[in-house]
Amino acid sequence: MAPAESEQHPRKALALAAHDASGRVTPIRISRRDTGDDDVAIQILYCGICHSDLHTIKNEWRNAIYPVIAGHEIAGLVTEVGKNVQKFSVGDKVGVGCMVNTCQSCESCNEGLENYCSKIIFTYNSRDRDGTVTCGGYSDMVVVNENFVIRFPDSMPLDKGAPLLCAGITVYTPMKYHGLNEPGKHIGVLGLGGLGHVAVKFAKAFGMRVTVISTSPDKKEEAMERLGADAFVVSSDANQMKSAMGTMHGIINTASASVSMYPYLGLLKPQGKMILLGLPEKPLQISAFALVGGGKTLAGSCMGSIRDTQEMIDFAAEHGLTADIELVGAEDVNWAMERLAKGEVRYRFVIDVGNTLVAA
Ligand SMILES: NC(=O)c1ccc[n+]([C@@H]2O[C@H](COP(=O)([O-])OP(=O)(O)OC[C@H]3O[C@@H](n4cnc5c(N)ncnc54)[C@H](OP(=O)(O)O)[C@@H]3O)[C@@H](O)[C@H]2O)c1
Ligand SMILES: [Zn+2]
Ligand SMILES: [Zn+2]
Structure with missing residues (x-):
């Protein structure tokens, strides 16, 4: 099933989608699931542009499921939590990286290396458990199982911290x-x-x-x-x-x-x-x-576990370590992608989702 509007997921969100291997993104309305008992709903404020987004939207890895809504360096604020959620509250600064679920029971998952789980569900362009295709952070909100949400340390800015998540x-x-x-x-x-x-x-x-x-x-x-x-x-x-x-x-x-x-x-x-x-x-x-x-x-080496991601971002905050970013508006993402393809970025584009991805 395509990730665009569906009856199965009633909650509407805005996003930037690539529709073919030209890789150009355009605004689209999508559906997100309701906040489940173990889920955290996040208002996305910033999303980094990783070169993997470019590989994917241009179908260079031959696995694109169009329309593709890329983005796995997501930073924002918690807007709603499910009734079983223990770790997060409304208003918390949080992030989501490259994965949004795994089997949570295989050898890799049990060893805390769930980034190598064979049933991993990536943040975008991946088949979710309900059969829909996951949509990433080039979007104004997302709903994620709390086990795959990272807490932003107080001193870590959301914009310059977002790229740390991938x-x-x-x-x-x-x-x-x-x-x-x-x-x-x-x-x-x-x-x-x-x-x-x-x-x-x-x-x-x-x-x-x-x-x-x-x-x-x-x-x-x-x-x-x-x-x-x-x-x-x-x-x-x-x-x-x-x-x-x-x-x-x-x-x-x-x-x-x-x-x-x-x-x-x-x-x-x-x-x-x-x-x-x-x-x-x-x-x-x-x-x-x-x-x-x-x-x-x-x-x-592929990404990293959730435990290591939390450790990494806490270490980065202690050392005042952030990414060097160029903030771009949603309207400039295609231009940013062209520059990324030419190696012209110094050193990470981050989309100013909160201020620029708004309904026309
Ligand atoms: N393993 C993982 O889990 C994982 C996670 C994220 C990304 N990735 C992959 O890692 C790669 C880099 O991602 P990124 O976001 O850092 O990309 P990026 O910002 O575009 O940086 C890639 C750098 O590679 C160098 N480069 C480009 N073409 C080259 C060539 N022909 N020969 C030698 N060096 C070249 C350039 O650096 P110089 O100008 O300094 O040469 C360029 O700045 C991508 O393929 C991405 O898909 C993998
Ligand atoms: Zn990445
Ligand atoms: Zn597993």
Whole structure:
């Protein structure tokens, strides 16, 4: 069933929907479910624009269920709670990230790694339990099971904090689980976009040495002066790449396009780890020798659990860590998407939903 207006879900909401692989979004009215006993209804004030939204609305992953209402960096205020809800009250500052439900009983769920549940229901473009398709945060409200809602710390702003709900947790998780959060270790951040720029900030908060590896020489000054990176390597510059060879304990790879792994694996120390986060639609190019020779690890990582997301945002608040954002109105989302596709964002677009997504 399409996510647009249905009789099954009587509550109306406004949204921005993509209708085909052109990826252009236009306003639409959708239906949301009523607030169930375990649910929290949220007035959405801000929603980040993740590159995964762009991949999805353009059907680059060949899984779009149109109309697609993207958005999984949702921040807003609780407007209603179901009768069983324990953790939240009306008026609370909250967020929703990439998932809105899982089976809550499989091995992954029991281990607190529900982001790897095979029955995961993503925040958008995913089949919900009632057969409808989930609609994300490019919308003025959402209803979510309380177990998948994150509490915003008091000091965390909703606009600059919203991107932490995907970009933040996606980089925090592999750092935590692969020992790439230890003071003094040297980490490379490949790709300085939405994920990459918060990876630099988390790595600095962990006390690490950070080198940005980028295709964009013009990002150097900001990377070092504003974001706090210790070094900046332009990947097309053979001399710069050579001088960084064999120096890194790990690389957080956020490149959104398919790139040759060979030169980047060379930057790792023996037994270093390359963690893939980027999800280009085309296969990666990799030489076995580049991996086997130095006993290196190539791993992937997908989002993070709810427990880790709460831990991450609390840690970010303690360290005054937020995303660098460009706030855009609902009417400018198509323009923002074009700039995101060209890699022109510094460093995350956030939609000012509360002030600009209003009925005409
Ligand atoms: N694993 C997960 O759970 C997860 C979660 C969220 C997003 N993602 C994926 O992660 C990727 C990045 O997301 P994002 O929102 O951070 O995107 P973004 O803001 O567009 O940043 C991606 C960065 O990749 C670099 N890049 C682009 N084309 C490149 C190329 N041809 N070669 C090398 N580097 C290139 C650019 O950095 P420079 O200009 O510095 O080179 C660009 O800023 C996307 O594929 C997204 O779908 C995965
Ligand atoms: Zn995302
Ligand atoms: Zn499960």
